Every structure is written in C-alpha cells, then in structure tokens.
Amino acid sequence: MKLKVYRYQDGMESPRYDSFELESRPGLTVLGALFQFQEQFDDSLSFNYSCRGAVCGTCGMLINKVPRLACRTQLKPLLRGELKVSLFSYPGIMETIPWDPAKEVLVEPLPHLPVIKDLIVDMDKFFEYYRFVEPVFRTSDLNPEKERLMNPEDVKQLEEYTNCILCAVCFGGCPVVGQNPKYLGPAALAKLYRFHLDPRETTDTSRLEIADIKNGWWACDSYGNCRKVCPKGVPPINAIENAANELKSKKK
Ligand code: SF4
Ligand code: FES
Structure with missing residues (x-):
C-alpha cells in the first residue's frame, strides 16, 4: 500500500507528489501513515494535528479527493473502496495526476485555502x-x-x-x-x-x-x-x- 503525498514549499515552481510504501497494520489512519512518512522517508513533511481523536479540527485534508479528517480516516477501508463519498464535482477535487485508488492513498491540502507548506493551509x-x-x-x-x-x-x-x-x-x-x-x-x-x-x-x-x-x-x-x-x-x-x-x- 502506498501513500502519495502533495509537497510544496515557498520557492518551488510547482508542487510535486512523493510516493511512499507503507507498513500496513490494522486500524492505520491517514494521520498514522503521515507519521510513518515523516519517520521513515522525509521528516520535513509538514501537516497539522493535535488531538488525534476528531476533536480539535486541525487535521482536515483532501484524502482520495474527498475533504476529510486524517485522524479519523483509516487506510484499509479507503483502499477497499468502502469510504466513497459522492460529491458534486468542482475543480479542487478533479483528478489532475496519475493515481491508482486500489493501491495508493492520495493526500493533498484542503482546497480553497492557500497552501503554506505541504498539507498545511492558511x-x-x-x-x-x-x-x-x-x-x-x-x-x-x-x-x-x-x-x-x-x-x-x-x-x-x-x-x-x-x-x-x-x-x-x-x-x-x-x-x-x-x-x-x-x-x-x-x-x-x-x-x-x-x-x-x-x-x-x-x-x-x-x-x-x-x-x-x-x-x-x-x-x-x-x-x-x-x-x-x-x-x-x-x-x-x-x-x-x-x-x-x-x-x-x-x-x-
Ligand atoms: S465540516 Fe464544517 S460544519 Fe462540519 S465540523 Fe468541520 S467546519 Fe464544522
Ligand atoms: S487531530 Fe484533532 S481532529 Fe484530527
């Protein structure tokens, strides 16, 4: 299972996506997967979180093209296609990069707010x-x-x-x-x-x-x-x- 993560910081001409092979375990959330990414791949990845329990509201992200909380979204059900949400389409959630939803979980910043760095929005x-x-x-x-x-x-x-x-x-x-x-x-x-x-x-x-x-x-x-x-x-x-x-x- 792979995590495909949006990366951007000041000075970059355009964003890039990093792919990372995850060690899967039952109950692994997108937030947990981002910690793995930091620990094993690139510790400069930036994202917000605090409570890790769907209370503080800081970990909102675009996950598989649906805005969600990273701490509340588990990877396995996502890859099994169980967490589909049918949304009225708009440019922020349209697919612009190659991505295989059966093998990869795509994590991007929330649409409609300026990106400060990686997954952190203003x-x-x-x-x-x-x-x-x-x-x-x-x-x-x-x-x-x-x-x-x-x-x-x-x-x-x-x-x-x-x-x-x-x-x-x-x-x-x-x-x-x-x-x-x-x-x-x-x-x-x-x-x-x-x-x-x-x-x-x-x-x-x-x-x-x-x-x-x-x-x-x-x-x-x-x-x-x-x-x-x-x-x-x-x-x-x-x-x-x-x-x-x-x-x-x-x-x-
Ligand atoms: S999605 Fe909107 S209404 Fe729902 S908890 Fe977050 S800010 Fe509040
Ligand atoms: S870390 Fe607090 S809502 Fe996700």
Missing part, C-alpha cells in the same frame, strides 16, 4: 468569515436570577450545529467557495444559525440578518457537499435553507 480566511457572523452567545438578560433552562427538544435541535469542530472540511468541499472567494461558507453560516436557534437568545430574525447579504445565505447553490463531508454530522445546508426561508417569509 486558515485566516475561514476564521475571518467565522468572526464575521459574531459567534458569541448574546442574551438580553445578562444576570438571570436562576439558570436558563432549555427543553430537551431545543437542545436536540441545537446539538446538530454545536458539534462543529471548525475543521474547514466543509469549506474545502463547497463548490461555491471555490467560485466565489467572498462567500462566507457553510461552517460560518451553520454557526450563525445555531445562535439564531438558541432559545436563550432573542427569538426574532435579527441574528439571521448578519448574513442577509449577497455573499451570505443567498450565495449558497444547495450542492450539499457540506453535509456529506462533515465528520461531525453537521448539516450546514439545512441551516442555510432554513435561514433563507425564514428571511423570505419575513420579507413577504
């Missing part, structure tokens, strides 16, 4: 859009006498969105982000909707108005890749469609 734009939606809890009642109770149904609805770990996998998987670099993107919009849903905040649509702009809710073309690639089961497309519908009915 997340500034992603977090700029995240900050734009003002993702902080706001309530009119700052000092309640008692704790704010929520009913289990509300908690369940919110949880779909609070599970986001800001890995930017949906950002790299969204065709619209590739076409329109000013689009706020699925993660920021899902986060904004999460605060709109929170019953401890105001119940009007004022939160939604933050993204009532050309590059906010209205830029989404409903491709749905975001929901398919999210490693935490967050459905940004539902948030975006619900928000757009609420704003439309308010404007009628």
